[in-house]
Every structure is written in structure tokens, then in C-alpha cells.
Amino acid sequence: MLGVRYNIIEWDDLRRELGKVQKPARYTGGEINARVKDHSSVDVHFALAFPDVYEVGMSHLGSQILYHVLNSRQDVACERVYAPWIDMEKLLREKGWPLFSIESRLPLYVFDIVGFSLQYELTYTNVLAMLDLGRIPLRSRDRTREHPLVIAGGPCAMAAEPLSDFIDAFALGDGEELVLEIVDVYRQWKRSGRPRKDLLIMLSLLEGVYVPSFYSVDYGTDGTIEAIRPKEIPVDPGMYAHIRDTLSKGPNPRKCASLNEDKPGIYLPPERVRKRVVRSLEDAPFPLDPVIPLMEPIHDRAMVEIFRGCTQGCRFCQAGVLYRPVREREPETVERLAREILARSGYDEVSLVSLSSADYSRIKEVVSSLVKDNPCAARVSLPSLRVDSFSVGLAEALGTSTHTGLTLAPEAGSQRMRDVINKKVTEGDILEASLHAFRAGFSHIKFYFMIGLPGETDEDVAAIADLAVRVRQAGRDLGIRPTVVVSVSGFVPKPHTPFQWEACMVPEEIARRQAILARALRGPGLEFRYHDAEMTRLEAIFSRGDRRLGASLELAFKRGRRFDAWPDRFDPVAWEEIFRETGVDAAFYAHRERGKDEVLPWDHLDSGVRKSYLWKERERALERMLTRDCRAGLCTGCGICPDFGVRVRLAGER
Amino acid sequence: MKIRVKYRKGDSVRFLSHLDVARVIQMSLRRAGWPVAMTQGFSPKPKISFYAPLPVGTAGEEEYFDVVLDSEKIPGSAGKKGSGKGQGRIPTGAGAHGDVIDLKELKSLARALSDNMPPGFSVRGVSIVPDQEESLEEKISASEYEVDIKGVERDSLVSAVNAFLREHSVLFQIQRPKETKDVDLRPYVLDMDVKLGKPEPEERAFITMKIKHDAGRTVRPQWVLACLSRFGLQIDPREAVVDRKKVYLD
Numbered sequence: 001m002l003g004v005r006y007n008i009i010e011w012d013d014l015r016r017e018l019g020k021v022q023k024p025a026r027y028t029g030g031e032i033n034a035r036v037k038d039h040s041s042v043d044v045h046f047a048l049a050f051p052d053v054y055e056v057g058m059s060h061l062g063s064q065i066l067y068h069v070l071n072s073r074q075d076v077a078c079e080r081v082y083a084p085w086i087d088m089e090k091l092l093r094e095k096g097w098p099l100f101s102i103e104s105r106l107p108l109y110v111f112d113i114v115g116f117s118l119q120y121e122l123t124y125t126n127v128l129a130m131l132d133l134g135r136i137p138l139r140s141r142d143r144t145r146e147h148p149l150v151i152a153g154g155p156c157a158m159a160a161e162p163l164s165d166f167i168d169a170f171a172l173g174d175g176e177e178l179v180l181e182i183v184d185v186y187r188q189w190k191r192s193g194r195p196r197k198d199l200l201i202m203l204s205l206l207e208g209v210y211v212p213s214f215y216s217v218d219y220g221t222d223g224t225i226e227a228i229r230p231k232e233i234p235v236d237p238g239m240y241a242h243i244r245d246t247l248s249k250g251p252n253p254r255k256c257a258s259l260n261e262d263k264p265g266i267y268l269p270p271e272r273v274r275k276r277v278v279r280s281l282e283d284a285p286f287p288l289d290p291v292i293p294l295m296e297p298i299h300d301r302a303m304v305e306i307f308r309g310c311t312q313g314c315r316f317c318q319a320g321v322l323y324r325p326v327r328e329r330e331p332e333t334v335e336r337l338a339r340e341i342l343a344r345s346g347y348d349e350v351s352l353v354s355l356s357s358a359d360y361s362r363i364k365e366v367v368s369s370l371v372k373d374n375p376c377a378a379r380v381s382l383p384s385l386r387v388d389s390f391s392v393g394l395a396e397a398l399g400t401s402t403h404t405g406l407t408l409a410p411e412a413g414s415q416r417m418r419d420v421i422n423k424k425v426t427e428g429d430i431l432e433a434s435l436h437a438f439r440a441g442f443s444h445i446k447f448y449f450m451i452g453l454p455g456e457t458d459e460d461v462a463a464i465a466d467l468a469v470r471v472r473q474a475g476r477d478l479g480i481r482p483t484v485v486v487s488v489s490g491f492v493p494k495p496h497t498p499f500q501w502e503a504c505m506v507p508e509e510i511a512r513r514q515a516i517l518a519r520a521l522r523g524p525g526l527e528f529r530y531h532d533a534e535m536t537r538l539e540a541i542f543s544r545g546d547r548r549l550g551a552s553l554e555l556a557f558k559r560g561r562r563f564d565a566w567p568d569r570f571d572p573v574a575w576e577e578i579f580r581e582t583g584v585d586a587a588f589y590a591h592r593e594r595g596k597d598e599v600l601p602w603d604h605l606d607s608g609v610r611k612s613y614l615w616k617e618r619e620r621a622l623e624r625m626l627t628r629d630c631r632a633g634l635c636t637g638c639g640i641c642p643d644f645g646v647r648v649r650l651a652g653e654r
Numbered sequence: 655m656k657i658r659v660k661y662r663k664g665d666s667v668r669f670l671s672h673l674d675v676a677r678v679i680q681m682s683l684r685r686a687g688w689p690v691a692m693t694q695g696f697s698p699k700p701k702i703s704f705y706a707p708l709p710v711g712t713a714g715e716e717e718y719f720d721v722v723l724d725s726e727k728i729p730g731s732a733g734k735k736g737s738g739k740g741q742g743r744i745p746t747g748a749g750a751h752g753d754v755i756d757l758k759e760l761k762s763l764a765r766a767l768s769d770n771m772p773p774g775f776s777v778r779g780v781s782i783v784p785d786q787e788e789s790l791e792e793k794i795s796a797s798e799y800e801v802d803i804k805g806v807e808r809d810s811l812v813s814a815v816n817a818f819l820r821e822h823s824v825l826f827q828i829q830r831p832k833e834t835k836d837v838d839l840r841p842y843v844l845d846m847d848v849k850l851g852k853p854e855p856e857e858r859a860f861i862t863m864k865i866k867h868d869a870g871r872t873v874r875p876q877w878v879l880a881c882l883s884r885f886g887l888q889i890d891p892r893e894a895v896v897d898r899k900k901v902y903l904d
């Protein structure tokens with residue numbers, strides 16, 4: 001039951017206005033498998049909020065999983081809300097309409113819980129805009145019992161300190177179990193009639209929930225963080241008893257939240273908050289009836305997650321740390337899910353998704369079985385292939401259209417740099433994979449590279465172009481006229497990776513290196529694409545930032561910054577001004593190397609991979625030492641399995 | 655064998671673009687298990703043709719598409735070729751293939767399709783298209799639209815419509831990203847009429863327009879509305895709710 005008074009925008013009013021905005025179907029819902037529940041029959045209204053446009057949000061598998069998990073509960077109504085495009089925001093403000101969910105057009109402020117999905121730092125201004133348009137106070141401390149609980153999950157939640165003033169609680173790690181525990185705690189709290197602060201306390205007792213307002217951050221004179229500590233939270237006797245009960249019976253005995261025995265009535269949240277890990281994907285819920293958008297999403301296909309986690313150990317890769325350990329689905333389950341989803345959805349393509357799909361231990365049998373037999377004669381596709389002949393062979397077996405071309409990511413051009421980042425791919429692998437691709441009929445190969453990696457020299461940059469030229473030559477030797485596309489992005493040292501201490505290169509230097517490539521990659525059959533170096537800097541600032549950036553975000557929101565990841569919306573000059581006015585030194589966040597013992601803004605959030613392991617990996621990087629994949633059974637000691645009591649699970653070894 | 659499907663793009667899905675509608679229908683056909691024939695070649699596409707596409711924002715009561723079925727896979731009549739001697743079997747015209755489909759089978763396919771369409775869409779009829787028949791595009795002679803507007807002054811509406819109809823030529827400038835083009839709307843407007851709704855709570859009115867299709871060329875009701883301002887009617891055409899009620903086939 002909704003406790004707040006509200007009006008729903010009449011359809012007749014809405015349809016007379018939507019002709020004024022681009023792609024109005026973004027806001028009208030009505031999809032197959034969208035769930036519209038009777039609001040009087042549910043207890044908890046959950047808004048799944050995605051801070052980007054509809055067609056991006058609808059392509060996100062994690063949101064489909066959570067939508068399914070939440071709506072499977074009879075007492076929960078989960079509805080979706082996306083960031084309105086600029087024209088729609090203008091319309092909402094002109095008409096005085098609040099941001100609304102697309103299922104029932106409920107205003108955002110009437111929901112009990114608003115849960116944001118944080119996939120990318122450059123969506124943070126959209127988070128603020130959505131709160132404001134949804135008539136929810138921006139800052140957590142200004143919200144009362146009448147306002148929704150605002151939570152956020154997704155990979156960025158593991159280091160989203162710049163958002164900590166605006167988000168009541170972050171959900172860390174795998175969400176499919178945690179989100180229901182959050183709903184249960186919410187219900188319990190709602191019935192108890194206790195103040196809002198008690199809700200946050202109760203949530204902080206769950207493994208994987210981080211309540212930023214319960215932590216204080218001390219800064220040194222040089223601006224670096226001295227300490228991040230849990231605050232002593234005074235609680236009344238009823239709450240005290242509740243905490244004692246919860247702590248004594250588990251279910252999370254590893255939690256280190258505690259009651260201060262010397263000071264009765266004081267609760268101490270855990271010093272470090274652990275991410276949640278779903279033990280087995282095999283038992284995890286997966287939507288057989290995903291919502292099928294009526295307008296074309298970015299990824300227009302059915303998706304089956306074949307495994308979670310990746311232990312290749314690329315040293316720049318945040319996902320490789322955040323989603324550890326590897327957990328595979330059984331091949332029979334993958335095939336059953338794929339066939340059923342295809343038959344029910346009508347998609348003509350199914351993508352077997354993971355961070356590195358060729359690593360799936362049963363990939364060959366699953367692919368050949370699905371290609372041979374599926375209900376819609378659908379295509380099977382694998383995103384994120386490895387750079388080797390085996391992967392290209394898979395692409396060939398899939399009957400991947402040779403027109404669309406093949407995408408491979410060697411990430412670095414020279415062997416030296418590939419060793420530094422632990423990308424265990426040799427030039428031989430790259431050439432062999434390319435030759436294989438050309439022979440299989442692909443004439444268009446796209447390579448992804450990064451520039452600005454630690455210790456990179458001009459020779460390493462030039463090696464990218466050399467490699468592309470050599471691949472082109474290999475194609476010509478076979479008598480074809482290949483197109484080699486080189487797509488280059490600036491490296492952002494990400495939290496929770498071995499490179500988290502590194503500096504991000506300044507935009508001028510990235511631009512200079514781009515120019516080296518632009519010169520070298522002229523000529524027929526070569527194409528060069530690159531990302532805006534200023535956008536790389538903004539991403540570096542917000543992914544590595546601390547709480548002091550909250551003021552910049554709020555000002556940016558007020559100045560109308562939205563969709564910063566969209567090249568035509570991104571405005572580096574405006575951002576420079578915002579940082580100047582809020583006293584933020586971009587270089588301090590983006591371009592400074594951190595010391596070994598410096599407290600990093602995300603140190604209190606535990607990914608399971610030990611900081612000492614990350615540091616060791618960083619040192620190995622500088623010595624160009626490779627670290628093997630633990631998937632094959634030899635542990636490299638990152639720490640998550642013993643510390644979290646989890647393990648790598650390959651198919652067939654349940 | 656070619657089947658013509660008459661369907662509805664309802665009020666709730668009016669904001670889908672033509673491409674969205676085509677995608678939704680293709681997916682619905684697959685869900686419903688229609689044995690749609692595919693084109694030959696490197697990236698096979700289902701053989702479906704759409705006609706007189708509706709723009710974003712416009713709903714349609716009687717829309718059409720043609721779809722070619724793969725005779726080998728038609729349930730109940732799979733692979734059966736002949737002159738349609740069996741009872742209840744209809745020869746699909748003097749087609750080169752001479753395929754047949756069971757009438758009941760066709761109805762059940764129609765039902766399955768309707769059931770598998772998203773809310774807002776439905777099947778309103780199916781028929782078999784004789785092989786030699788000309789394309790539907792050639793046969794569409796006119797569309798009838800109903801335009802629902804709110805907050806207009808009745809007298810000025812009626813007089814603007816009458817004034818428009820008295821003209822011999824009404825030029826409208828179509829703005830496209832790269833060019834602007836003048837088109838004379840008047841010859842396309844075969845008929846236009848005003849129906850007044852209840853005056854309360856807000857002035858509401860309906861304009862019906864019969865608009866000509868000329869070898870695939872036609873004009874939009876919104877353009878006509880925009881031109882009514884020249885005859886004294888102040889209205890934002892983007893706020894009008896436009897439904898195509900009927901498509902006239904020769």
C-alpha cells in the first residue's frame with residue numbers, strides 16, 4: 001500500500017505532449033513481460049532506476065535479473081524508470097510533472113525503495129537529476145520517513161564515494177539475493193514505525209550493504225585521506241536489542257559490525273564492508289521471461305549468462321576483480337535457458353554473455369549444440385572473445401556474419417606493454433587469430449587498444465600502428481583487401497585493480513599519443529578511432545574520487561550537466577568551471593600517483609581481493625611478470641576464496 | 655504462399671516508429687510459430703512487406719502487412735502441393751506453387767499471432783493473396799484519419815476547415831534535416847469534416863480527414879493541421895492525437 005498521496009499523469013495528457021520529444025516510446029512501456037501489479041495488494045514498491053536512456057537500460061542484463069527477482073515476490077511491485085532525455089526533462093519541468101515509472105506512471109517519490117544501477121561514473125549527474133525530477137530530496141540527510149529509501153548497486157557502487165551524500169545505502173557485489181534481504185528489512189522497519197536512521201542501521205547489518213553516512217573521513221593537510229572510520233551510532237534500547245539478536249544469530253558470522261560493550265547504547269558499523277557473492281550461479285534465479293522492449297534496444301537479442309567472474313587477471317580490469325571468483329553454469333542449464341528464452345521471446349539471436357566467453361570450460365559443446373538446434377533458427381553470438389585462434393574458430397562455428405566483422409581486444413600494442421597488463425597474448429596469437437579470421441571470410445577486423453598505460457613509451461604506442469599494418473599485410477598476402485579498425489581509449493586506473501595507485505595521463509599527453517597513431521594509421525584499409533581525452537579525465541576523477549566531490553556533482557547537476565558519457569552532451573569547459581568553483585583540483589584526483597600506504601577512498605569496501613595482492617600484482621607488472629589464470633586450478637592467492645569462504649566453480653563440479 | 659494480415663496499432667503503442675512496429679511484428683510472428691519464408695543470401699531476412707507506414711505518434715485501426723509463408727513448413731499442410739481437392743482447403747489462387755492451406759489452420763495462425771502480440775496490437779483479419787496480385791502499395795488509394803484536438807475554439811475550427819477546403823492550393827513546407835520541400839496539400843485532402851465533442855470540461859473536437867495516396871505518395875494530417883493556422887485556427891499540431899481509422903483499397 002502506498003502511504004503517500006499522489007496523482008498519476010493521465011494518459012490523455014501525456015499522449016498530447018509526447019509528440020514534442022524524441023523517441024517518445026522511451027516513456028510509454030507496455031512491453032511484453034512488463035509487470036503491472038495491483039498496488040493495493042503489495043507491500044513494497046521498488047523502483048529500479050537506470051541513470052541512462054531506456055534503450056541502454058533495457059540492454060542491461062543485471063537489471064533484467066533484478067526485475068525478475070523482485071517481481072517474483074508477491075508482496076513486491078518493481079517498476080522501471082530511466083533517465084529522461086534532455087527534451088523530456090524540459091517537458092516534465094514545464095508541465096510540472098514528476099519523473100514517473102514506465103509501468104504505472106507512478107511518481108518516483110511514492111516508491112518505498114529507489115534502487116539505482118551504477119554501471120558507469122559518467123552517469124552520476126543523471127542520478128541527481130532523476131532524484132530531483134522524482135521530487136526526492138537530493139541529499140540523504142534531508143530525507144525523512146516519508147521519502148523513499150535510495151540505494152545503489154552495480155560495479156561503481158564499490159567506489160562511489162562522490163555519491164555518498166546522495167545515496168542512503170550502497171549494495172555491493174552480486175545483487176540477486178541481497179536485494180530481497182533489503183526488501184525484507186525494509187518491510188520489517190516499516191511495520192516497526194521506527195525512525196529512518198534505524199532503517200539504515202538495520203540495513204548495515206546485512207552483508208553487502210554499505211551506509212556511507214555511518215563513516216567519517218579524516219583528511220590530512222596534503223588533502224589525502226588519513227582515515228575512514230565507522231562512526232559510533234547511538235541507538236535506543238529496542239534497536240540495541242535488535243542489533244544484538246541479529247549479530248548473535250548470524251546469518252553472516254563474518255561481519256564485524258559490533259556493539260560497544262564499554263559504551264552501552266552504541267552501535268559500531270563494520271570497519272570494512274564486504275561485497276556479496278552468490279555461491280553458485282546454477283541455483284541463482286534467471287529470467288526466462290525478460291522484458292522485451294518495443295523499441296529497439298542497443299543490444300537487441302536474448303542473453304544468457306554462462307558464467308560470472310573472470311580470473312584472467314588483466315591488471316587494468318576492474319570487472320575481473322569485482323566479479324571474482326569464477327562461477328560457471330552447467331552446459332545443460334545454459335542450453336535449456338537459451339532455447340526457452342528464444343522460443344518465448346521471439347528474438348532471432350542469443351548471446352552467451354560473460355566477461356570472456358571463450359573461457360567457458362564447455363563452450364565448444366554448448367555452441368555446437370545451440371547452433372544446430374534452437375527453436376527460432378536463431379544466431380548464437382559471443383561477446384568479449386579472446387585474441388586467439390580458438391576464439392576466432394568459435395566465431396566461425398557460430399556462423400557470425402562475416403559482414404559485421406570481428407572485434408578483438410589485444411589492449412596493448414607491444415609485447416612489453418601486454419606483459420605489464422598481464423594480457424597473456426603474443427604477437428603470434430594476434431597474427432594467427434587475424435589470419436584465421438581472414439581465411440574464414442572476415443575482411444573487417446576491429447582491434448581495441450588502450451593508451452596511457454603505466455610506463456608506456458612512444459615506441460609502445462607506435463607498436464599499435466605497426467601491429468595494425470602487419471595484420472593488414474597478412475590479409476593482403478592472402479589476396480584480400482582487409483579493413484583494420486584501430487579503436488583506442490585512454491587508460492583510466494580503476495579502484496580495486498593493481499593499477500589503482502597509478503596516475504591517469506593528462507589529456508594533452510593522451511592527445512599527443514593519439515596524434516602519433518593518427519599519423520601512422522593513414523592509408524587504405526586502416527581506420528583510426530579514439531575517445532575524447534577530456535572525457536577520460538572526467539571518468540578518472542569520478543572513479544577515483546572521494547566524498548568531497550559531492551559538491552561538484554551537485555553544482556554540475558544544477559548547471560544542467562546530463563549524459564556526460566554522450567560525446568555530443570559532454571562539455572569539458574563547463575566541468576572545468578564547476579571544479580574551479582567547488583575548489584576541486586582535477587589533477588589531485590586524476591593525475592596523481594598514490595603512495596603505497598595512502599588510504600584510498602574505497603579501502604573500506606572489500607572486494608575480496610586483498611590490497612596486498614593488488615600491490616604485489618602492481619610490482620609484478622613493473623617487472624613484466626605474468627600471473628596465470630587460477631581457473632585451471634592453481635590458486636594465485638588473491639584471497640577471496642579463503643576470506644569469503646567461496647570457491648571457483650566450473651561446470652561439472654557441483 | 656502470401657498471407658495478408660490486417661492488424662491494429664492501438665492507442666497505447668502509437669509512439670512506436672514504423673521500424674519499431676516492423677520489429678515487434680517480426681518477433682510476434684516468431685513467438686506465434688508462423689513458418690515465415692526467408693530471403694536467400696548472406697543475411698536472410700523474413701519475407702514481410704509493410705505498406706503506408708505510420709509515423710511516430712499515429713495509431714492505426716486497419717493496418718496491413720503481407721507475409722510469405724514457407725510452404726514446406728506450414729502446419730497441417732506441410733509439403734502438400736496440389737490443386738486443393740481436400741475439403742476445407744483453399745487453393746491459393748492460380749499461383750505457380752499451387753500451395754494450399756487449411757482454413758482452420760489459417761485461423762489458428764491468426765489467433766496465435768494476435769495472442770503473441772504486445773498489448774495494443776491485435777490481428778483483425780487474414781486473407782490469402784493470389785500470387786499474381788499487384789503490391790498493396792499500388793492498391794491503397796486513400797486513408798481516413800481522425801484527429802482529436804483539445805482546447806480549440808469551435809467557431810474558428812469550423813471556419814478554418816471550410817476555408818481550407820475552399821482553396822485550390824495550400825502549400826506546406828516539409829522540413830527535413832538536409833532539405834526543405836514545398837508540397838501542395840490541397841489535392842491530397844479529399845474530404846475534411848469537423849465533429850464537435852462535449853464542451854465540458856475542455857473544448858474537444860474531432861476532425862476527420864480523407865487523404866489521398868498517389869502511387870505511394872501521401873501527406874500527413876499534422877501538416878494539414880499546421881496549415882489551418884493560416885485560416886485562423888491556433889493549434890500545436892504536435893498536441894493532436896491522430897488515428898488512422900481506415901485504409902481504402904481499390
Ligand code: SF4
Nearest residue numbers: 630635636637638641
Ligand atoms: S583465491 Fe585463488 S582460486 Fe580463489 S579467485 Fe583468488 S586466485 Fe582464484
